[in-house]
Amino acid sequence: MDSRKSIPIITLIILIFFPLIQFFPSVFGDQNYVLHLMLYAFYYIVMTSSWNIIGGYGGFISVGHNAFLCIGAYIAGYYSIMWGVSPFYLILLAGIGAGIFGFFVGLITLRVKGPSFIISSIALIMILRIVFDRWELVGGASGITLPYNSLSVEFSKFPHYYGFLILAIITIYMNWYVRHSKFGLALRAISHDEIRSAVAGINVKYIKVTAFVLSTFFIGCAGAIWADYLTYVRPNIFLIILIAANVVLMVILGGMGTVAGPIVGTIIFIAFNELILSYLGATELNLLFTGLLLVVTLLYFPNGIVGTLRNKGKLPRFLDWG
Amino acid sequence: MFIIQTIILGLCLGFVYALMATGLTLIFGVMRIVNLAHPIFILVGAFVAYYLFVLYGIDPIIAIPLCAAVTALLGAITYKLVFEKDAGAQTYSEMTVLLTFGTAMVLDGTLSYFFKNTQRITSPPYATDAIFLGELFLPTAQLYSGLISVGLIIALGLFLKFSKLGIAIRATSLSRVNAELVGIDVKFVCLFSFILGCALAGAAGSLVSFVFSFFPAKHWEWIAILMSLVVLGGMGSILGVVISAAILTVIASLVGAFIAPAWSTLVFFVALFLMLLIKPHGMFGKYLE
Numbered sequence: 350m351d352s353r354k355s356i357p358i359i360t361l362i363i364l365i366f367f368p369l370i371q372f373f374p375s376v377f378g379d380q381n382y383v384l385h386l387m388l389y390a391f392y393y394i395v396m397t398s399s400w401n402i403i404g405g406y407g408g409f410i411s412v413g414h415n416a417f418l419c420i421g422a423y424i425a426g427y428y429s430i431m432w433g434v435s436p437f438y439l440i441l442l443a444g445i446g447a448g449i450f451g452f453f454v455g456l457i458t459l460r461v462k463g464p465s466f467i468i469s470s471i472a473l474i475m476i477l478r479i480v481f482d483r484w485e486l487v488g489g490a491s492g493i494t495l496p497y498n499s500l501s502v503e504f505s506k507f508p509h510y511y512g513f514l515i516l517a518i519i520t521i522y523m524n525w526y527v528r529h530s531k532f533g534l535a536l537r538a539i540s541h542d543e544i545r546s547a548v549a550g551i552n553v554k555y556i557k558v559t560a561f562v563l564s565t566f567f568i569g570c571a572g573a574i575w576a577d578y579l580t581y582v583r584p585n586i587f588l589i590i591l592i593a594a595n596v597v598l599m600v601i602l603g604g605m606g607t608v609a610g611p612i613v614g615t616i617i618f619i620a621f622n623e624l625i626l627s628y629l630g631a632t633e634l635n636l637l638f639t640g641l642l643l644v645v646t647l648l649y650f651p652n653g654i655v656g657t658l659r660n661k662g663k664l665p666r667f668l669d670w671g
Numbered sequence: 672m673f674i675i676q677t678i679i680l681g682l683c684l685g686f687v688y689a690l691m692a693t694g695l696t697l698i699f700g701v702m703r704i705v706n707l708a709h710p711i712f713i714l715v716g717a718f719v720a721y722y723l724f725v726l727y728g729i730d731p732i733i734a735i736p737l738c739a740a741v742t743a744l745l746g747a748i749t750y751k752l753v754f755e756k757d758a759g760a761q762t763y764s765e766m767t768v769l770l771t772f773g774t775a776m777v778l779d780g781t782l783s784y785f786f787k788n789t790q791r792i793t794s795p796p797y798a799t800d801a802i803f804l805g806e807l808f809l810p811t812a813q814l815y816s817g818l819i820s821v822g823l824i825i826a827l828g829l830f831l832k833f834s835k836l837g838i839a840i841r842a843t844s845l846s847r848v849n850a851e852l853v854g855i856d857v858k859f860v861c862l863f864s865f866i867l868g869c870a871l872a873g874a875a876g877s878l879v880s881f882v883f884s885f886f887p888a889k890h891w892e893w894i895a896i897l898m899s900l901v902v903l904g905g906m907g908s909i910l911g912v913v914i915s916a917a918i919l920t921v922i923a924s925l926v927g928a929f930i931a932p933a934w935s936t937l938v939f940f941v942a943l944f945l946m947l948l949i950k951p952h953g954m955f956g957k958y959l960e
Contacts, residue, residue, distance in 0.1 A: 410765050412772065457944055460951045464705040464906065467768055468898035469947055472940040475895040479937050590891050594776060597769065637780025643773030644753060647766055 356667035361518075368510055371503045384506045388578070390619050391513035392571055397599045397611035398520040399567035402527050403560045404597070405606035408540030409459065412593045413470035416454075416477050417447040417565040419587035421572025423481070426493040426582040436495065436577040437508060440516075440570050447569020448562045455561035459554075462543070474588050481584040492583030495576060509578045516574070520567045525608045525670055527560070536560050537606070591636065598643045604653025608670035613654055618642075672806045677928045678921050679809065683817030685920030687882060689913040690820035691875040692897045692904075693827060694868035700844035700907030701864040704754065705768045708775040710890035710897060712742045712869050714782065716876020717791075717885050724793040724880075731793050731877050732819065738877040739870040746869025749774060750862060775890065782887040792884040816878040823874055824913060831909075840864050844907060896936065899943040 368384060370377040396414065403409050421443035425436035436443075458469040482490045498505055527533040535556045538546040547553045576582045595618065603614025625638050650657050658664040695709045716738040723729040723737065753770055792798075797811040831837035843850040843860045851857050879885065900919065904911030919942055927935035 408765070410769065457948050461947055463765070464699070464768060465902050465947065465951070467705065467765075468895070468902055469943060471891075472895045472899060472943050475892065476937060476940045476944075479933065479940075483933055594772065597772075601769065633780050633784040635780070636776055637784065640773045640776025640778075640780060644770060644777065647770050647773065648753070648756065651766055 351666065353666045353669065364514060368507055371507075374503065379503065381503065381506060384510055386619065386623065388506060388510045388513050390615055391510075391517040392575060393596070393599060393615045393619065394517045394612055395513065395520045395571040396568055396596050397603070397615050398517070398524045399564040400596050401524055401600055401605065401607075401611045402536075402564040404564075405600060405610070406527060406533055406536045406540060407557065407560050409462070409466055409557070409561070410597065411470040412467055412590065412597055413472075413474040414564075414568060414596060415587060415589075415592040416470075416473045417451055417568040418572040418575065418592070419477060419481070419582075419584070420450050421447040421569030422576035422582045422587055423487055423493070423572075424569070425573035426495055426576045427487055429495060429577075430493060435498070436573045437512065440512070440573045443573035444566045444570035447572065448566035451565025451569075452558060452562050455558045455565075459557045459561060470593075471590070474590060474593070478584055478588045481588065487582075490584060492581055492586075493576075495580045495582070497580055498577070506578075509574055512574045513571070516567065516570055521608065521612065523563065523567070524611070527563075528608050528670075532556065532559075591639070594639065594643070598639060598646070601643070601651075601653055602646050604655035604657070604659075607653070607655045607659075609668040610653050610655040613668065617654070673928070674925075676807050676809075677924050679807070680813055681921035681924030682917055683813040684882070684924065685917040686817045686820040686824070686913075687875065687878055688896065688900060688920055689916035690823055690871065690878070691893070692900045692912045692916060693824055693909050694871035694875070695897055696901050696904065696907055696909055696912045697827075697840075697864055697871070698868040699901065700909075701840055702754070702861050703767075704771065705898070705906075706868070707768060707771040707894055707898075708749070708778065709771075709868070709872055710893035711775045711778040711782070712746065712872035713876040713879060713893065714885060714887060714890050715745060715778070716742050716873035717880040718782065718786065718876075719873070720877040720880040721791055721793050724795065730795050731881050732795075732815065735819070735874045735877045739873040742873030742876065743866045743870040746866050746872075747862070749869075750865045754865070775894070779887055779890060786887060788886045788888050790884045790886050791880075793880045795881055798881045812881050816882050819878060820875070823871070824909075827871070828909065836860075836863065892936070896939045899939040902943060903946055 364387075367387070370380055371384070396418065400411070400414050404411060424446040425439040425443040428434075428439055428442065429436045454473060458466055458473075461469070481487065481492075487493060498508065500507065527536065535546065535551045538549065538551060539553055539556060543553055572587070579586065599614040599618045600611050601614070602618055603612065604610030621642065622635065622639075625635055629635075646653070652660060655664060655668060659669070691710075691713055694712075695706055698704055698706045698709070719738045719741045720731045720734050723734045724731055729737075753774055754767070797815060800811045802809045802811060802814065831841055839850070839855045839860050840863070842853070842855055843857055843864075847857055850860070883889075900912055900916050903915040903919070904913075919939055922942075923935040923938040926938055
């Protein structure tokens with residue numbers, strides 16, 4: 350078996366069995382924090398990979414994609430309290446709700462390209478922030494509080510770990526599928542020139558909106574699990590621009606419009622963030638370094654890690670997924 | 672009477688918003704850069720005005736040139752460090768927007784690290800004063816800031832209309848290639864209009880410092896508001912921005928007065944979405960890719 354298939358499969362097997370070290374605390378110690386970091390990485394991989402569908406292939410840079418994360422989290426949180434079930438049963442509902450919301454938002458905002466689209470995505474967060482801060486049905490600014498799950502502390506992260514792992518695999522597969530399908534080809538044609546794509550017989554509006562709905566659906570699903578993990582849903586946690594900025598930065602760092610790019614970017618960014626947090630601690634400096642990293646990446650490696658390596662012909666085969 | 676008063680107050684605020692947005696639309700018109708870092712330059716101006724007032728007792732209105740000079744210098748440095756490479760590009764590119772986004776994050780992080788996210792406002796004597804005209808009650812802070820904004824916008828308009836450099840700026844924003852053909856130094860025009868835009872941001876910041884209370888993270892909200900104004904005005908059109916700012920701020924203050932203050936900022940964003948729905952390329956602008 351060549352390294353292109355074997356390395357991802359071995360990594361996957363390690364990831365599936367990794368949490369089992371929690372059963373042997375005498376040998377490995379308590380690794381809850383490592384588990385947290387890993388599921389945090391999966392959570393961001395879901396977001397970056399689904400962002401990549403519309404942002405990377407479609408060329409529609411959205412800096413407000415956490416709006417859909419928030420919608421998914423609120424749907425899962427609200428109905429899980431109302432029906433008394435765990436948000437895990439509501440993942441699909443959250444995804445569909447975010448997708449429907451994304452459908453209507455996409456119908457409006459995808460009419461424009463470029464600066465107007467970016468601005469409308471920022472405005473979307475601001476609108477939702479104002480609405481959710483004052484919507485008493487879903488708790489206003491204090492949001493919804495969810496119960497903890499009944500597992501003991503060592504194992505309490507297991508459902509989220511596997512939930513995000515499965516979701517991340519599905520999203521990465523979806524990303525790969527879009528990259529190699531006719532649908533993705535049409536999407537990439539649209540990102541270059543909409544009018545010429547329409548002349549070539551592509552149903553531009555259908556392709557754009559479908560890609561947008563697809564990307565919002567997975568983010569909504571992630572929102573449901575993240576709500577259960579945090580045990581609260583609150584506007585000032587979900588609707589901050591830093592989340593969207595992180596997503597955009599991770600994809601650009603890894604390489605826009607590639608399948609492996611979002612994954613590589615996410616892992617490197619989270620490692621970088623951990624380093625800053627452990628050495629400097631302060632959160633304001635975190636924003637400063639995130640911005641600095643974004644500027645430096647854009648100025649010197651606009652194609653990202655995967656893109657730059659590919660252009661030089663030095664991309665390892667196991668990352669070359671198209 | 673109450674309605675007339677709300678409209679007048681709305682207009683005053685609208686002109687302040689218009690001044691905040693003119694620099695943005697000027698930079699977009701010439702360089703095709705959507706400068707998401709513009710609101711943080713306004714905040715830098717506000718901080719300069721605040722500290723000049725607190726430490727040396729300099730009135731924010733007198734401090735306008737100083738604030739403008741500081742942000743212009745900062746703008747020149749940013750331009751040299753970040754945008755010079757992209758300034759040569761004829762068309763708009765997504766990457767430059769993200770560059771400005773990163774710049775905004777860097778400046779925001781620096782400001783909040785040094786000054787912390789606490790509410791600040793300068794309080795010169797006229798900030799709490801008011802003029803009574805019959806039954807009309809006009810707070811002087813809003814009135815002065817509105818009038819000064821109108822003055823600065825008119826000065827900018829005259830400069831663009833009649834001075835040689837202004838004509839060069841307008842020519843460059845119409846067509847970069849043709850401007851180069853007739854011998855305009857496009858690179859210099861780009862640098863100059865970026866610095867001019869940043870100086871306008873600093874001047875606006877000085878006015879903002881006694882009209883709104885401010886803190887470093889506030890600029891994200893301003894980005895959305897100012898960008899809505901710019902998009903509504905038709906990217907790159909200064910007159911369009913002034914008109915849309917005046918109309919929308921009046922509506923926003925009517926909403927704030929008759930429904931609830933909290934909903935008033937929603938007007939800008941809803942207007943943006945409505946416009947994307949009806950006329951995707953701006954009320955007053957031409958089609959720009």
